Amino acid sequence: MTSANQTSEIEYGNAGETEESPFVPLPYKIVSKHKDTQDIATIAIEPVEGSIKPYKSGQFNMLTAYRVGEVAISISSEPTSAKRIVHTIRDVGAVSHALINSEIGDMIGVRGPFGTDWQTSDPGDADYVVVAGGIGLAPLRGAIFELANQIGKKRKVNLLVGARSPDQIIYVADMRRLEQLGVKVYETVDIADSNWRGSVGLVTELIDKAVFDPSNTKALLCGPEIMIRFTARKLIESGIDPQSILVSLERNMQCGIGLCGHCQLGPYLICRDGPVFTWAPLVKDLLSQKER
């Protein structure tokens, strides 16, 4: 099925609801797979019997690699009525390795959707600065397409992407598509050879290039926490209200539904109160503190 909002080669979207227990993963089949970088791949999955509830951009699912384990993975598809869901996974440990090495036709388990969202389904008339570092673009992908599809004549949407090197940038084809939809895309890397035509430097340096009205701008940030801290500071210096900055955070998860305490950050449980938080007053002080 093709939706009016379809924006990627990979079809994605919501499925019908289910009344299953939040602890029981539903079987989904991998229907497409794309290798983004040496250690990151994007899979599209479809329900086999029963599907998860509708989701919003920024929420996550718990994905099970059968006989290996379960991990929290952000939903990277734009919420539509399509049945497919897209996830982008980086190979760092046993579960992510098993998921990323699954083949088309293989089954995985899905629980979700969980957590808070980017609030991009109705963006009002605000400008947007979306800042992503590395695989931090994955939780933002659905939100960016949602914004791009509602860009209108006045709204400015800036996507600032940072990565280690050009070959570590994910969703390259999507970015060209977003530009066609009117999104201003700026990319920077830490290191590149002279074939690279983008910027070289910190992602914070791209903020000077972005065009937005600071008095009516929302910022969405996801990436390494050091990047989030530096970027939030620079955005506030450029006049954006700290309460208009949303950040997505990660901690190890187990239950995904606020019962086990594994994902605690200060007074918050990331799975229940996050992963998307407002920068101030919620997380700004917690991120610069040492965790015990």
Added chain:
Amino acid sequence: MSDIKDILAKVPLFRQLPEQAIALLSECAEEVSFEPETQILTEGAMASTFYIIKSGEVSLQVQQPQSIPLIIQTINANSLLGLSWITPPYQWSFDAITLEKVEAVEFHAACVREKLSLYPEYGFLIMQSILEVFLERLQATRTRMLDIYGVTKEVIPGD
């Protein structure tokens, strides 16, 4: 052509400077433009000029043996290009090549150094502005050294 003092007064880096300091700098400055792919600075050459980029982007590059150059950093509009003119031996450490058409203000380094020492009260303020650039670049370099995006995993145990 607009007055060079007006242009300098609008540069964010010089926003704290009093009029007199801007006037001193403007006596050593002129507007220039470069076509894309122009080499503005050359590693090892005498650092006799420096620039405020008004528009366009410049890449700082270093040559490597038997391979294409590496880009150290790109310098955008409103930024300072060239720091090696401040202290001896006044030699560029990197090549600087325009990535697109660049409009800039060019400063004559010897002239600026002379003004800094002749008028120390403004010289200090000007150096403070330039130190801001040093600090920002030092902090950015340190952060980039952290490899915050994470290293690529080479081997999966048990594979």
